[in-house]
Amino acid sequence: MADLALTLFPANARRTGRKLLRNRAFVAGAFLVTLVFLAIVLAPLIAQYEPNRMQIRMRFRPPSSEFWFGTDNLGRDMFARVLYGGRLSIEIGFWVVMLNAVFGVTLGALAGYFRALDNPLMRLSDALMAFPSVLLAIGIAAILGPSTSTAVIALAVVYIPRTARILRASVLVVRELDYVHASRAAGAGDWHILWRHILPNCMAPLLVQLSFVFAYAVLSEAVLSFLGLGAPPTVPSWGILISEGRSYIREAWWLTVVPGIAIAVTVLGLNLLGDGLRDVLDPRMKIQQE
Amino acid sequence: MKLRQSILAATALTAVALAATPSNAQGFQCPRTGGDLIFALESQVPGLDQHASNSSATRNVAMNMFETLVTRDENMNPILELAETLETSADGLTYTFRLRQGIKFHNGKTMSSADVAASFDRYKRLGIDRSILDPVDSWSTPDANTFVMKLKARQPLFLEALSSFTVPIVIIPSENAGAAAGQLPTVGTGPFRLDEFRADSHVRLRRFDDYRPDTRHATMSGFAGGKRACVDTVTLRMMTEPAARTAALEVNEIHGVEDVPAASQKRLADNRAIKLARLETFWMNVTYPNWSAPPTDNPKVRQAILAAMNFDEIMEAATEGQYKLNPGFQYPGMQYFTDAGKELLNQKNPAKARQLLQEAGYKGEKVVLLTNRQFPVMYNTSLVMAEQLKAAGINAELEVLDWPAALQKSQRETQGWNFFYTGWITVIALGGPQTLRQMAEPNPVYKPKDNKVDPAYMAAFNEVNTAPELAQRQAAFARAQRIALDQVMAVPFGVAPKTQAVRANVENYVPYFNTRFSNVWIRP
Amino acid sequence: MLAFAIRRLLHTIPILAIVSLIAFGMIKLVPGDPAVVMGGTNATAAEIDQIRRNLGLDQPFHVQLGAFYWNLLQGDLGNSLLLNVPVTSAIIERLPATLWLSAYAMLLTLIFGLATGIIAALRHNTWVDQAATTLALIGVSLPNFWLGLVMIVVFSVHLGWLPTSGFVDPAENVIGFLRTATMPAAALAMLQIGLLARITRSAMLEVLRQDYVRTARAKGLPEWVVVMKHALANAMIPIVTVVGLIFSVLISGSIVIETIFTIPGMGALLGNAILRRDYPMIQGGLLFVAAALMLLNLLADMLYAYFDPRVQVDRDG
Secondary structure, eight states, X not given: OHHHHHHHSOSOHHHHHHHHHHOHHHHHHHHHHHHHHHHHHTHHHHOSSOTTOOOGGGTTOOSOSSSTTOBOTTOOBHHHHHHHHHHHHHHHHHHHHHHIIIIIHHHHHHHHHOHHHHHHHHHHHXXXXXXXXXXXXXXXXXXXXXXXXHHHHXXXXXXXXXXXXXXXXXXXXXTTSHHHHHHHHTTOOHHHIIIIIIHHHTXXXXXXXXXXXXXXXXXXXXXXXXXXXXXXXXXXXXXHHHHHHGGGTTTOTHHHHHHHHHHHHHHHHHHHHHHHHHHHHOTTOOOOOO | OHHHHHHHHTTTSSEEOXXXXXXXXXXXXXXXXXXXXXXXESSOOOOSOTXXXXXXXXXXXXXXXXXXXXXXXXXXXXXXXXXXXXXXXXXXXXXXXXXXXXXXXXXXOBOOHHHHHHHHHHHXXXXXXXXXXXXXXXXXXXXXXXXXXXXXXXXXXXXXXXXXXXXXXXXXXXXXXXXXXXXXXXXXXXXXXXXXXXXXXXXXXXXXXXXXXXXXXXXXXXXXXXXXXXSSEEEEEEOXXXXXXXXXXXXXXXXXXXXXXXXXXXXXXXXXXXXXXXXEEEEEEEEEEOTTSTTTTSHHHHHHHHHHOOHHHHHHHHHTTOOBOOSSSSOTTSTTOOOTTGGGSSOOOHHHHHHHHHHHTOOOOEEEEEEESSSHHHHXXXXXXXXXXXXXXXXXXXXXXXXXHHHHHHTOGGGSOOEEEEEESHHHHTOHHHHHHTTSTTOXXXXXXXXXXXXXXXXXXXXXXXXXXXXXXXXXXXXXXXXXXXXXXXXXXXXXXXXXXXXXXXXXXXXXXXXXXXXXXXXX | OHHHHHHHHHHHHHXXXXXXXXXXXXXXXXXXXXXXXXXXXXXXXXXXXXXXXXXXXXXXXXXXXXXHHHHHHTTOOOXXXXXXXBHHHHHHHHHHHHHHHHHHHHHHIIIIIXXXXXXXXXXXXXXXXXHHXXXXXXXXXXXXXXXXXXXXXXXXXXXXXXXXXXXXXXXXXXXXXXXXXXXXXXXXXXXXXXXHHHHHHHHHHHHHTSHHHHHHHHTTOOHHHXXXXXXXXXXXXXXXXXXXXXXXHHHHHHHHHHHHTTOXXXXXXXXXXXXXXXXXXXXXXXXXXXXXXXXXXXXXXXXXXXXXXXXXXXXXX
């Protein structure tokens, strides 16, 4: 981790850190994200009921001092369900980010650095990006059957081409920089150059992109779950909670509204975090989207 | 019911008119005509080829446009529709239908026996339930108004099968009989004809002006009887979101909905602009085990699972409180109803379950409950069942797939599932023999080894189908039901209603297994 | 420009080939088949077998694959199994609703996205900027299907202003279109408005700092002329790029939104096709959408070149 921090902020890590702390978007985002993380990690301590404990006679209780977020159609405590549900949403988002980091970086670096690989890799990514993202995810999710890893893989496949593209673009720039040429002239091998000189300098846009991928993954997971193709609902995610609650939106609005707000707060936090990182680390990168 | 018994039991008579006593030479008269009735369906309509679809959504629309020789009435007894009379020969092998005169198809052609024969030909070729016609040796058309079927062997319940409406044998003009499955032009003899069908959006039906009403009956009964199209058009909108459907009814965008979720019923009942219409015994909540997959291949494990369950909790969760427990596979009042084996249902006895598990040598093997989320009823049932099994020391685990994947998996016994969930609607409503068939060879739902069903059950099942006396058949049914429950072939949790709703100015809408728009009129 | 367009068009052919393979592979792998779906909850195994025979699904897979490509070469995408119509006519029938809806959403996006972004940039670092930026951020953070559901409850049920669902073709009835399409279009547009506002704001800030804008201001030109003529025209380049992407996002969003609002469009068609395992519909629909999106991207690239002729058109390098 220390290594990563050094490569990220090679010149002056402490100054970058101070800049980040002065950036209002970053601070607000970090606050929201920390809040969400704490809530879901400490869920067993905060929630007084088990998320799947049914008290059928207590169904459809509106929010009260006993049930902060009310109860659902089977009398389950929504507060516990929203907290535990967040675990799954965040977990899926996290793994999507990890897969993006590994495969997006690998493919992007290969395409950007080795010209021979560029065309086939980019055509493949064109083909994947030619599908509307949700459709592609639905198709993959339908193939693999609903499970947590299905949601992760489906969303990763959607976003990896986009991450790879951003990394490729950075590599294309960095590989023409003087010190890379110098290093090559000094007889350094391709892998050495790629690993020691190019990748460390592409970390800033990557980090920014990954924070947005995290946000999109949380949103898209909700869409998949809403369509019944996400993780199995035994451990509900926020998308599943909305999907299950929507039939009762007239009688029990809290079943739909509360998980929606939970998603919004989390995604907002991640977006703010990404904005802050971008402002500080990579002020030139404004238009990289999706 | 009396009438039908006399027909079925006393087939020695030569000429029997199946029609009820003519009570009204006029048939049904509309108090008011005109208007566009807008009705919301809860699911998409997968096409209108009534021979090639067994879906309830197809019947909801198509059975307002197509008619049959014989169908079921409001009480599920056979009733003649396009046939004027039915005569059964003394040996029970020949069924002679005399057709009603002057019936017109929507394309203007007058129906004759050639059309009937062509319809049966097509059904025999591709009808989903074409096994209904397996006992038939041949059919013929001695003249333009007569259709004769010859059976291979005496079959006391043939008329019940012929009139069952899961996939009704609707009569189509002979020129359409060559249509491939799913490609049938929507031309029938019913009171409505097709105006527009936009898949996933809406279907519009229009009154068929040359419709020849059945004047033998004053009112509609089942799909038959005295029918007339009172409204000019019916627009059926497919609205799969329950909340949106109910909201549309409340804000007067539509006149009726096919299904009102339990949670919304109280609010709608309090709304004076809306009338609820309820069919009290509509569907039975059922689960069945997989006999080929361990540990449910062991009868003791199955019995333990049955002993562990509390049906009230399960039905409460599945239906949000709108249910009745039911002691068996038929409802009270039905011909084959019996409570044989009812002590095996709703035992709520985890201690007995543990005892049985011990005897079975159960060592915590996984019990996979295969369920889906498209149908919340099934999902909630499996959820509560899983909790109850766990409480009895059974290692229950939910497997949640989407509906197509789950159903396909349930048809393969090797694929590692132990319980599957379904709702039996017509399977129960069409009567005892139809229900027992689910658990009999050749396709028992619970997948016993090599599809070999317990011989005692098969003996009882065959007796239900062939015994000449009703009392004998009823006794055989009771035997079969007891065996089915004792060995746990399927578990009938209970029965739930179907609640529909219409605006207060919609008159004479009567809920049935499918939506019917004849004889419904709109007050201004 | 023409040579560029042709070259890009040729580029799409191998991509479409891969797309069709992916689409077909997807189908081979998805468990559950349309016979099962059509059978419904009460179907017996024998009934489902009969449906499967009726649909020709008992054919070996390679026969089905061969037939698909043979027909494709003749421009025939086959028949939808569940709708009983040719795939091409299903697409043609559904396309208008989605196009109208997307166009409406796009219009809302352009109006509100650009306005918010421009105002925020002009009032940089004031409370107006803060409010606009926050709103844009919230816009990109809300799940659109959730927003749709909440809007139905508020605007249809409680206020009774708009119908809950349905779609009216604007060619038939403009008022009806506006009444039925406003909520879904707004739900669809919310994310894009946020996105566009953010891009516009930063692009404008960039441009407003440039010398020629300062010169224009110094010359005493009215502020709106400066903004519209000098600043916005130059900020168009990144904006056009984003707009090109937005159509793809709109199609994605329309799957859920069309389902919620019961709109018979392409999104619902494709989403349902997958859920019902309507193989030919999935293949044909995906192929069509992918081709359409690639053409749109090509168009966006050409616009990009038009707005900034200095830019090398082939951004792929």
